[in-house]
Amino acid sequence: MINTAYGALSPVATLNDDQQMRMYAAQIADFKISYKMPNGMNHKMFHRMHGKLMHTIIVNKDLSHFAHVHPDFDMKTGVFKLSVNGTSTDPDNQALPQSIPWFGEYYLFTETMPHNHDSGEMVMVTTRHQIYADGARGGPSADTNWPDANRGIEYEFVQNGESLKAVLDYETYDFCDRWVPKFYLNIKKQLENGEWVAAEGFEKWLEMGGHAVMIENSNRPFEQLRFQHLHAFLPIATASEFDYPFDAHIDELQSGQYKMWFQVKRFGEVLTLPFAMTYQKPIQPLKSSNKCK
Numbered sequence: 001m002i003n004t005a006y007g008a009l010s011p012v013a014t015l016n017d018d019q020q021m022r023m024y025a026a027q028i029a030d031f032k033i034s035y036k037m038p039n040g041m042n043h044k045m046f047h048r049m050h051g052k053l054m055h056t057i058i059v060n061k062d063l064s065h066f067a068h069v070h071p072d073f074d075m076k077t078g079v080f081k082l083s084v085n086g087t088s089t090d091p092d093n094q095a096l097p098q099s100i101p102w103f104g105e106y107y108l109f110t111e112t113m114p115h116n117h118d119s120g121e122m123v124m125v126t127t128r129h130q131i132y133a134d135g136a137r138g139g140p141s142a143d144t145n146w147p148d149a150n151r152g153i154e155y156e157f158v159q160n161g162e163s164l165k166a167v168l169d170y171e172t173y174d175f176c177d178r179w180v181p182k183f184y185l186n187i188k189k190q191l192e193n194g195e196w197v198a199a200e201g202f203e204k205w206l207e208m209g210g211h212a213v214m215i216e217n218s219n220r221p222f223e224q225l226r227f228q229h230l231h232a233f234l235p236i237a238t239a240s241e242f243d244y245p246f247d248a249h250i251d252e253l254q255s256g257q258y259k260m261w262f263q264v265k266r267f268g269e270v271l272t273l274p275f276a277m278t279y280q281k282p283i284q285p286l287k288s289s290n291k292c293k
Helices: none
Strands: 002-004 007-015 022-024 029-036 054-060 066-069 072-074 079-084 104-112 125-134 153-159 162-175 178-190 196-198 210-216 227-232 241-245 256-266 269-279
Touching (some): 007 125, 054 079, 066 256, 066 269, 162 256, 241 256
Parallel strands (some): 022 125
Antiparallel strands (some): 029 079, 072 079, 153 162, 162 178, 178 196, 178 241, 210 256, 227 241, 256 269
């Protein structure tokens, strides 16, 4: 249930008009979700956030696959529809044709912001769903190494023949009654002489300099797994460095293993940079402070 000035909203989701959430991998399936009001009608007013009325994240259970896509919204019916593995005229849906490509269990997260009447309150609502895909097995292997990103993790890749390297690390800050991390992603390019220098050519995507999705890697039930969507501005103080602060108004991030996918746009192409990492909270106690009271 989602409480609003219109009453409690109840999300209703189907896959191919069936709540069983089963499909064939690499084949088109229609995911639909609506938010029913107490009177039985669908809620039809949503705020646009980061350029879209809804963001959808799809990963498989072992976190080796990732897609960030955006459903269409029918204002007449109040139904969001995503053609999984289909095509879209939305240029930001470049991952849609390969959103569920192989056999396995997938996690689908939605993010939207229902209009809350005249209260002025804007609250992002997240729902989560499990999808089971039959069909051919395949895809990359699951990560087995989860290093502490506080020591720096490198990910090398190639874009249009150019060698690039992304370096991830983080710092933690004493904020009121919790430790709050800030993640740093620095992207460098390699010159012909082998030297690494700051990469350039970055531009906004979905109204931000960068996006990042974080999902907990653990044996906890799906409903309890930590899911977070972070954002960064374009590099400001340090060339090619994106700063992703962890929102301080949410529950404290616990030590553990997390998969993070960073997305930035460079020379017109959206880059998705995956990192399997361990986050470790400081062991020293928080300083007693009244600064946030």
